[in-house]
Amino acid sequence: MTELSLRLAVSLAQIVAVMGIVMLTVMILTLAERKVLGWMQDRMGPMEVGPYGILQPIADGLKLFFKEDIVPAGANKAMFTLAPILAMVPAMIGFAVIPFGPNVTVNIFGITIKPFVISDINIGVLYILAFASIGAYGIILGGWSSNSKYSLLGGLRSAAQVISYELNVGLAIVGVLLLSGSLSLVTITQAQAGGFWHWFIWGARPDGFFPIHTQIFAFVVFVISAVAETNRVPFDLPEAESELVAGFFTEYSGMRFAFFFIAEYANMVLVSCVAASLFLGGWNAPYPGTILGYAGLEQLAWVENVAWFTLKVYMFLFLFFWLRATLPRLRYDQLMRFGWKVMLPIALANIVVTAITAYFFPR
Amino acid sequence: MEQIFFFYFAFVIAATSVLVIAMRNPVYSALALLIMFFHVAGLYVTLHAEFLAAVQIIVYAGAILVLYLFVVMLLNLKQDDRYHRQWPMAAGVGMMLFVEAIILTGMKGWTAPLVPTGSETTVEEAGNTEVIGDVLYSTYLFPFEVASLILLVAMIGAIILAKKDLLEVHSNG
Numbered sequence: 001m002t003e004l005s006l007r008l009a010v011s012l013a014q015i016v017a018v019m020g021i022v023m024l025t026v027m028i029l030t031l032a033e034r035k036v037l038g039w040m041q042d043r044m045g046p047m048e049v050g051p052y053g054i055l056q057p058i059a060d061g062l063k064l065f066f067k068e069d070i071v072p073a074g075a076n077k078a079m080f081t082l083a084p085i086l087a088m089v090p091a092m093i094g095f096a097v098i099p100f101g102p103n104v105t106v107n108i109f110g111i112t113i114k115p116f117v118i119s120d121i122n123i124g125v126l127y128i129l130a131f132a133s134i135g136a137y138g139i140i141l142g143g144w145s146s147n148s149k150y151s152l153l154g155g156l157r158s159a160a161q162v163i164s165y166e167l168n169v170g171l172a173i174v175g176v177l178l179l180s181g182s183l184s185l186v187t188i189t190q191a192q193a194g195g196f197w198h199w200f201i202w203g204a205r206p207d208g209f210f211p212i213h214t215q216i217f218a219f220v221v222f223v224i225s226a227v228a229e230t231n232r233v234p235f236d237l238p239e240a241e242s243e244l245v246a247g248f249f250t251e252y253s254g255m256r257f258a259f260f261f262i263a264e265y266a267n268m269v270l271v272s273c274v275a276a277s278l279f280l281g282g283w284n285a286p287y288p289g290t291i292l293g294y295a296g297l298e299q300l301a302w303v304e305n306v307a308w309f310t311l312k313v314y315m316f317l318f319l320f321f322w323l324r325a326t327l328p329r330l331r332y333d334q335l336m337r338f339g340w341k342v343m344l345p346i347a348l349a350n351i352v353v354t355a356i357t358a359y360f361f362p363r
Numbered sequence: 364m365e366q367i368f369f370f371y372f373a374f375v376i377a378a379t380s381v382l383v384i385a386m387r388n389p390v391y392s393a394l395a396l397l398i399m400f401f402h403v404a405g406l407y408v409t410l411h412a413e414f415l416a417a418v419q420i421i422v423y424a425g426a427i428l429v430l431y432l433f434v435v436m437l438l439n440l441k442q443d444d445r446y447h448r449q450w451p452m453a454a455g456v457g458m459m460l461f462v463e464a465i466i467l468t469g470m471k472g473w474t475a476p477l478v479p480t481g482s483e484t485t486v487e488e489a490g491n492t493e494v495i496g497d498v499l500y501s502t503y504l505f506p507f508e509v510a511s512l513i514l515l516v517a518m519i520g521a522i523i524l525a526k527k528d529l530l531e532v533h534s535n536g
Contacts, residue, residue, distance in 0.1 A: 079390070123492065126417035133425025137397065140429065144390065144436050152436065159433045163426060170421075183414075183492055 006111055014118050018095050026265040027057040033321050040325040067254035072147060075251065079145035084252070084259035087138025090131040091266035097124040098273045099186045101283050101306040116283075116306065117186055124185040125177065128274060129170055132229065135267065136162040139231075142260065143248035154247025157237050157332065164339040165228040165235075171347035172222035175215050175354040176200050176278045179363060185274075189282030191363075196286035201279045205363050212361055218350045219279045221343050223319070226271040228339065230264060232320055234327040235335060272316035276309060283309040368409050375402045389435045393428060400424040414492045 031046065031054065038045025046053035071080055101116030114120070121127060136159060143155020177183060179200060180191040188200075197204040203213035228235035237247075244250070249260045276282055283305040285291075290301040330338065375398065382395035400423045407416035499507050 121413065123413045123417045126414070126421065130417050130420040130425060133421055133429070136425075136429055137432075140432055140436070141390075141394075156433065156436060159429055163429055166425065 003111060006109055007113075010108070010111070010113050011118070014113075014115070015096075018100075018118060019092065022092065022095060022266055022269060023262070025269050026262055027061070029265050029268070029317060030060060030261075031057050032317070033324070036318065036321040037325050040322075061258075064254060064258040067257075069254045069256065070251075072251045074147040076145040076147070079141050080251075081256075083138050083142035083145060084256045084263075085138070086141060087135055087263040088259045088266070090135040090138075091263040091270060094128045094131050094270045095273070097121060097127050097185055098270075099189055099277065099282060100273075100309055101302050103186050103190065104302060116302065120184055120186045123183045125173055125183045125188075125274075125278075128270070129166070129173075132169075132267075132270075133162070133166055135263065138260070138263065139248050142252065146248075146251035148251050150244045150250045151248050154244050154250070157244075158231060158248060161231070161235065161237060161335065161339075162229055164336060165225040165343075168221055168225040168339060168343045168347050169229060171344070171351060172218040172225065173278060174347075174351050175218045178351070178354050178358050179203070179213050179215070185277050185282070189277050189284065192281040193284050194288045196281065199279065199281040199284070199286075205361065213354065213357055213363070215279060215350070215354070217346055218354075219275075221347045221350070222275060222279065223316075225339075225343060226275065227320065227323060228335070230267045230271060230320075232264075232268065233324040234329050236329060237332055237335060268317060268320055269313065272313045272320075275316055276312035280312050282312075365409060369406070372402045372406045372409070375399075376406070390432070393432050393435060396431075397424055397428055400428065412491055414495055 034056070035045040035053070037043075046056040049055040049059045071077060096119050099117045099120070103114060103117055103120070105112045105114055107113075139158040139162075140155045143151040143153075143158070146152070176188060180188040182188060182191075192199045194206070196202060197209050197211070198206065200213070200215045201219045202211045203215055204211055205213065231237075249257055252260060285304060285308050290304045292298075292304050293301040379395045379399040379402070383392045383399065386392040386395060400419060404416040404419040404424075407413070407419060
């Protein structure tokens with residue numbers, strides 16, 4: 001029984017650590033987005049709170065925390081309360097299967113734990129897809145329960161958008177699954193070890209350099225669809241401020257609003273982690289092995305691996321900001337046409353081509 | 364332990380299924396259905412069918428139910444009680460199912476019990492995604508292809524329904 005409680009304590013500690021890191025990343029992102037946008041538009045960004053405005057997220061958090069909680073007249077109170085929770089939980093729960101670092105085991109108090117892999121289930125990718133699709137309920141219900149036209153329109157747009165682009169995300173992943181032969185993110189990352197030419201975006205076989213299994217098209221489809229699924233610019237039609245005020249969360253204020261906000265940013269972090277693990281080799285460095293490993297510090301190699309994973313994730317997050325500063329919003333029919341008539345055929349063709357090459361040139 | 368989980372899942376599935384048809388507000392019905400889908404997925408997990416559990420959530424909760432909710436909101440059916448006047452039909456179907464259940468329970472001793480072809484350990488070793496793929500493309504290849512044909516027919520039907528206006532305009536002009 002003590003072993004069981006010890007395992008429980010270790011798991012809880014891991015969950016708390018990951019939650020803490022995700023929330024910290026979200027805080028950093030809120031500031032980083034405003035700073036990056038500012039620099040791209042030749043402004044300074046927030047400068048008032050703390051040196052160079054680095055305490056701005058704390059000020060924002062305090063403001064949201066002390067704001068009045070308003071429930072509009074005629075709103076469905078129960079659903080209005082439930083919606084932010086339904087948006088936030090799926091965004092957080094997906095991190096359970098992300099491998100943040102190498103799949104090493106550590107012995108503590110006589111039990112074996114994997115510090116960087118909370119849970120290595122054999123359906124890891126499907127688990128993330130499943131909970132990502134549940135996130136749409138928060139947005140739809142938030143829009144419906146507010147009893148406001150703008151909110152309802154935002155919620156309906158979001159429902160159509162999430163369903164359309166979720167399909168493309170799922171199909172873009174299939175090529176990687178065909179090559180790695182597994183749904184576990186740990187196994188998929190391990191299959192990409194040994195240099196950047198083995199990453200699935202390049203797709204060389206384990207014994208060569210030639211990019212015969214390249215997943216670059218799937219990667220592009222995945223990244224674009226992921227931007228659409230997280231409702232970010234240029235696909236932010238559910239919250240298009242010039243036509244729908246703020247879309248599905250028009251009527252929300254205070255902490256309920258903060259929940260939607262955190263959910264959006266946590267989703268950005270989650271899809272960045274998934275993209276890094278599936279296409280860019282996850283924790284693997286772009287060269288074989290690790291420098292610390294060659295230097296004889298094998299037990300510290302995890303530092304390098306985690307650093308590479310973090311770098312890749314932040315690269316994607318920067319891409320989100322970059323897109324926001326660069327591209328104008330799509331019109332709704334353009335969004336739908338792009339999803340169904342451009343992205344979907346590319347993803348399907350990629351599956352066919354990958355299946356054929358994987359059959360004739362097995363890894 | 365497994366028994367406790369089974370009874371929890373079974374109870375919630377039964378209770379939320381009743382709520383789906385008992386609720387007056389169609390949005391609440393859809394949410395009760397969502398909770399039911401999750402507990403069915405939980406039941407699959409206790410049976411070591413993780414793949415089915417994930418697919419259950421992706422397909423039913425993530426896609427089909429969102430579309431239901433979409434339609435319900437667009438039509439804005441608020442507390443419509445037209446659909447609560449179907450009890451004679453429901454009683455007939457329920458009666459048939461009840462009699463069937465009694466007959467099946469009574470016949471339990473007479474027929475040979477079903478023998479599962481693969482054991483749980485073989486599935487665990489190969490990973491249940493691979494096992495499902497193997498079975499689907501060998502033993503159940505014909506039903507699988509029939510199912511895809513039905514889906515194709517449904518797809519063509521939907522396209523024809525959507526393009527009906529265009530065809531009529533074309534023939535008139």
